[in-house]
Amino acid sequence: MNEMPTGLLFGLLALLILISAFFSSSETSMMALNRYRLRHQAKSGHRGAKRATELLARPDKLIGSILIGNNLVNVLVSVIAGSVFAQIYGEILTTIVLTLALLIFAEVTPKTIAALHPEKIAFPASFILRPLQWLLTPLVLLIGGISNGLARMLGVETKANSEAEHLAPEELRTVVFESGALLPSKHKGMLLNVLDLDQATVEDIMIPRNEVMGVDLENSAEEILQQLAESSYTRLPVYRGDINRVVGILHLRKAAQILRDGPKNLTAERLNSFTDEPYFVPEATPLPTLLMNFQKTKRRMGLVVDEYGEVMGIVTLEDLLEEIVGDFTASPVPSDDEEIVAIEDGWYMIEGGTSIRDINRTLGWELPTDGPKTFNGLAMEHLESIPDGNISLYILNYLVEIEEVSDKMITRARIKRIDK
Numbered sequence: 039m040n041e042m043p044t045g046l047l048f049g050l051l052a053l054l055i056l057i058s059a060f061f062s063s064s065e066t067s068m069m070a071l072n073r074y075r076l077r078h079q080a081k082s083g084h085r086g087a088k089r090a091t092e093l094l095a096r097p098d099k100l101i102g103s104i105l106i107g108n109n110l111v112n113v114l115v116s117v118i119a120g121s122v123f124a125q126i127y128g129e130i131l132t133t134i135v136l137t138l139a140l141l142i143f144a145e146v147t148p149k150t151i152a153a154l155h156p157e158k159i160a161f162p163a164s165f166i167l168r169p170l171q172w173l174l175t176p177l178v179l180l181i182g183g184i185s186n187g188l189a190r191m192l193g194v195e196t197k198a199n200s201e202a203e204h205l206a207p208e209e210l211r212t213v214v215f216e217s218g219a220l221l222p223s224k225h226k227g228m229l230l231n232v233l234d235l236d237q238a239t240v241e242d243i244m245i246p247r248n249e250v251m252g253v254d255l256e257n258s259a260e261e262i263l264q265q266l267a268e269s270s271y272t273r274l275p276v277y278r279g280d281i282n283r284v285v286g287i288l289h290l291r292k293a294a295q296i297l298r299d300g301p302k303n304l305t306a307e308r309l310n311s312f313t314d315e316p317y318f319v320p321e322a323t324p325l326p327t328l329l330m331n332f333q334k335t336k337r338r339m340g341l342v343v344d345e346y347g348e349v350m351g352i353v354t355l356e357d358l359l360e361e362i363v364g365d366f367t368a369s370p371v372p373s374d375d376e377e378i379v380a381i382e383d384g385w386y387m388i389e390g391g392t393s394i395r396d397i398n399r400t401l402g403w404e405l406p407t408d409g410p411k412t413f414n415g416l417a418m419e420h421l422e423s424i425p426d427g428n429i430s431l432y433i434l435n436y437l438v439e440i441e442e443v444s445d446k447m448i449t450r451a452r453i454k455r456i457d458k
Contacts, residue, residue: 047122054115055144061108063148064167067159068093068100070152086161089168102178103171112140207233231362240328241321242395242411243361244342244351249391252277253288255309259301262309266293273339273354276313278306281349286313287339318343321350329358384455387441390414390448403455405436414448432456 071090079087093100115136123132152159171178205213214221214229221229252275253262266274269290277284292312296304319328319340332338338355377392378400388397392413394405410416417440418424420433424446430439435456442450 047118051115051118054111054118055139058108058111058115058140058144059148060163060166061104061111062145063152063159064163065101065104065108065152066149067152067156067163068104068167069097070156071160072156084161086157086164089164090160093164093167093171098182099171099175099178100167102182103167103174106174106177106181107170112144115140207236227364228362235325235329235361238325238361238395239321240319240323240325240340240342240353241350242393242407243325243357244321244353245357246351246391246412247281247349250275250281250352252281252284253309254279255285255306259304262304263297263301266290266297275316275339275341275352276309282347284316284341284349285310286316288313316341319353320345325358325361328353332358381452385452386454388413388451388453390417390450401455403436405433413451413453417448417451 068090071094073094076087076091076094080091119132119136120129127135211230211233214226214233217226251269251271253265255262255276255278257265272290274288274290275281275284276286276288288309289312296309296312317335317337317340319331319342321342321344323331328340332340332355340353342350342353344350377389378397379387381387386401390413393411394407394413394416395411397403397413398405398407405413405416410419416433417431417438420431421429425440425443425448427443428440430437432438437454437456439452440448441452442448
């Protein structure tokens with residue numbers, strides 16, 4: 039080797055360093071590939087993606103082949119440099135220059151480029167790595183067997199964990215957050231809402247009992263007909279005296295005949311004949327379960343009951359869908375009956391019966407949701423009493439000023455987030 043021209047030796051070293059750079063960049067690019075994007079590309083027929091998928095199916099064999107090739111090349115570089123250039127330039131200088139050259143040109147630079155552009159490196163490299171892996175299989179299996187044996191002796195499990203390739207809900211939420219401009223903000227919000235469904239129950243979205251509009255069979259025929267004619271809802275619970283004595287759910291489409299016949303022919307029995315059997319839902323039912331049950335039973339409304347069988351409110355399919363896509367009835371023009379109204383300087387006027395989840399979703403706040411479900415309940419919990427006038431309090435970093443109190447509950451309050 040000493041008899042070879044110096045120029046040829048430099049060229050051989052440069053070629054070996056280039057091959058080492060190939061192995062280094064291949065390893066980094068393969069490991070940096072987005073597995074979900076890779077699967078999509080492979081299913082779409084991309085040849086490079088298919089080969090990369092096959093290689094990554096056995097990452098131990100892939101990494102073993104790359105490391106064997108890279109180490110063989112680096113050993114050759116050291117042998118050539120040590121046997122030839124060390125005699126000319128000295129061992130210390132040769133070692134320093136060789137180390138810097140390998141770090142810069144065979145490690146740091148190619149790995150940086152591969153990490154930034156994994157697909158551009160991995161897909162072309164897969165055409166070389168595949169036959170190389172087949173060629174080195176016996177050596178890879180031998181080294182892998184010895185390595186796995188040592189790992190098991192140290193108590194380390196060497197079997198592949200299939201669960202590692204699956205995303206947990208929190209990880210999937212992070213993926214959606216970091217999607218940037220790849221997903222429209224509306225779609226991103228819907229995906230996040232779907233992921234949040236598991237964290238909510240029927241109690242979180244139900245219409246409370248005191249706000250339920252229903253038909254009382256003990257009212258006069260004229261009152262019932264007037265209520266049916268003026269109702270803005272398509273379905274109404276029908277009960278006798280108290281909503282706990284519900285007899286069915288009336289769809290106003292079926293009530294058209296009743297309205298045409300007038301009060302003379304209206305009886306409790308006739309009205310009851312137009313109702314559907316009530317569907318009861320436990321208040322602790324998770325929202326995904328409720329959605330599946332609505333689909334199975336072809337229902338659009340359920341009566342929410344507690345552990346004692348008391349009716350606590352109603353929940354509709356629209357309430358459930360609004361948790362995913364947002365408010366169906368939102369208007370760009372504020373109205374007097376809106377539950378959340380912006381005032382000035384970061385202040386908001388909020389109705390006492392407003393759901394805390396609605397407040398957080400609308401304003402992007404983080405009021406606690408693990409206790410009371412309405413703003414009135416949350417304020418009462420912190421006050422530990424019923425306020426008898428306009429008072430102020432802090433709930434975490436939110437300043438609350440009570441505006442109106444009636445019927446033993448807070449009906450309206452001003453609230454502002456204080457950034458600390």
